[in-house]
Amino acid sequence: MRHAGFIAFPNVTQLDLTGPLQVLSRLPGWKTHVVASSLEPVPTDCGFALVPTQTFESCPPLDLVCVPGGFGVDDALCDGVTVPFLERAGARAQHATSVCTGAFLLGAAGLLRGRRATTHWAYREALSRVGAVPVDARVVRDGPILTGGGVTAGIDFGLALAAELAGREVAERIQLALEYDPAPPFHAGRPEQAPEAVRAEVRATFGRRRAVFEARLAAALEALGPRG
Amino acid sequence: MRHAGFIAFPNVTQLDLTGPLQVLSRLPGWKTHVVASSLEPVPTDCGFALVPTQTFESCPPLDLVCVPGGFGVDDALCDGVTVPFLERAGARAQHATSVCTGAFLLGAAGLLRGRRATTHWAYREALSRVGAVPVDARVVRDGPILTGGGVTAGIDFGLALAAELAGREVAERIQLALEYDPAPPFHAGRPEQAPEAVRAEVRATFGRRRAVFEARLAAALEALGPRG
Numbered sequence: 001m002r003h004a005g006f007i008a009f010p011n012v013t014q015l016d017l018t019g020p021l022q023v024l025s026r027l028p029g030w031k032t033h034v035v036a037s038s039l040e041p042v043p044t045d046c047g048f049a050l051v052p053t054q055t056f057e058s059c060p061p062l063d064l065v066c067v068p069g070g071f072g073v074d075d076a077l078c079d080g081v082t083v084p085f086l087e088r089a090g091a092r093a094q095h096a097t098s099v100c101t102g103a104f105l106l107g108a109a110g111l112l113r114g115r116r117a118t119t120h121w122a123y124r125e126a127l128s129r130v131g132a133v134p135v136d137a138r139v140v141r142d143g144p145i146l147t148g149g150g151v152t153a154g155i156d157f158g159l160a161l162a163a164e165l166a167g168r169e170v171a172e173r174i175q176l177a178l179e180y181d182p183a184p185p186f187h188a189g190r191p192e193q194a195p196e197a198v199r200a201e202v203r204a205t206f207g208r209r210r211a212v213f214e215a216r217l218a219a220a221l222e223a224l225g226p227r228g
Numbered sequence: 229m230r231h232a233g234f235i236a237f238p239n240v241t242q243l244d245l246t247g248p249l250q251v252l253s254r255l256p257g258w259k260t261h262v263v264a265s266s267l268e269p270v271p272t273d274c275g276f277a278l279v280p281t282q283t284f285e286s287c288p289p290l291d292l293v294c295v296p297g298g299f300g301v302d303d304a305l306c307d308g309v310t311v312p313f314l315e316r317a318g319a320r321a322q323h324a325t326s327v328c329t330g331a332f333l334l335g336a337a338g339l340l341r342g343r344r345a346t347t348h349w350a351y352r353e354a355l356s357r358v359g360a361v362p363v364d365a366r367v368v369r370d371g372p373i374l375t376g377g378g379v380t381a382g383i384d385f386g387l388a389l390a391a392e393l394a395g396r397e398v399a400e401r402i403q404l405a406l407e408y409d410p411a412p413p414f415h416a417g418r419p420e421q422a423p424e425a426v427r428a429e430v431r432a433t434f435g436r437r438r439a440v441f442e443a444r445l446a447a448a449l450e451a452l453g454p455r456g
Contacts, residue, residue: 048279151250152410176419186399
């Protein structure tokens with residue numbers, strides 16, 4: 001039995017975590033865990049809390065670690081436990097992975113240096129801050145590192161990962177069981193597709209939160225420096 | 229402020245709930261709730277539990293109710309509290325909705341009679357058992373009833389609903405923020421797309437669980453009968 005750990009922290013974007021977990025929890029031969037600093041319920045960005053199944057201390061050695069994103073990444077970068085756990089787990093795991101802005105937690109643990117990687121479109125250029133090479137793609141593989149784009153990319157990412165871990169036919173079975181033949185009612189999922197007014201509003205929303213993210217990322221990278 | 233309630237029950241398919249909740253929790257003027265028989269953590273099919281925010285008793289009057297699916301529907305059909313809650317909530321709400329096999333809980337509450345509706349592909353024909361007209365589509369609207377197909381259809385369903393409740397531009401903003409420009413790595417999300425071996429295996433998996441579902445649905449419909 002191999003072990004996959006999904007990291008949880010307050011204000012995680014729920015779908016970042018559930019998208020790939022829904023896929024990988026159906027993978028034969030693998031056990032999935034939701035891992036956090038304690039077993040206390042973790043509030044998500046969807047208004048409800050989820051209950052971790054393991055703590056950073058109790059967690060079995062992970063073959064795969066997956067880090068979701070969300071606005072909660074800002075605080076998780078500097079909580080003193082999440083990044084140190086990822087340094088330890090990432091050094092051991094065969095696969096260190098992220099969805100959305102979870103990439104910056106991997107990056108703060110030093111795991112993206114020199115790697116091609118992706119994240120949410122609004123943060124992509126910032127990947128260079130953690131030494132990564134930003135790539136405009138929904139799923140990016142570079143050696144042991146697999147990164148997914150923003151939020152919903154986690155489902156595509158999960159299926160790509162399932163195929164790598166258990167073969168294409170297993171991934172296709174999961175895809176069919178999840179009826180994953182997406183049909184978005186609108187064509188606005190990427191900045192270059194969305195109407196100008198929509199793009200401007202969403203950019204402004206992310207922009208208002210950017211200063212805090214930048215400050216926390218700088219602090220996390222300063223802490224990493226001497227070990228890097 | 230309007231209120232949207234997402235129903236939780238043991239062994240719910242996590243993504244059925246999180247897909248539309250991730251979309252609708254970002255809708256201006258709406259408050260979302262996760263509603264269950266008690267505030268005890270509810271185990272999901274992904275190995276972790278989620279903490280409801282309201283009980284069937286404490287829940288404010290709902291303008292919208294959304295019922296996710298999963299294998300846990302079998303037991304929820306006959307737990308004595310979920311269907312009665314849906315009868316009450318469905319009679320009041322402007323919108324009674326479901327994702328995946330959650331449609332059968334709506335149906336057991338008498339809400340799908342004479343309505344065009346959809347559900348997970350492997351269960352679609354069974355919609356006639358609850359008096360609905362099965363439709364092969366990812367999202368189906370019939371008056372106050374909006375139903376989505378299997379699991380991942382909940383995201384398309386959520387965006388369609390967001391547009392109806394708050395306008396297309398708001399839905400597009402949410403789509404862009406969630407980077408919803410899906411790119412499945414394989415072409416196997418519907419039975420007619422999947423390779424024969426994949427289709428046969430997934431059909432067999434659902435087939436093994438079908439007898440229990442049929443028995444519980446029959447029992448639930450018998451209970452509904454006199455009130456219907």
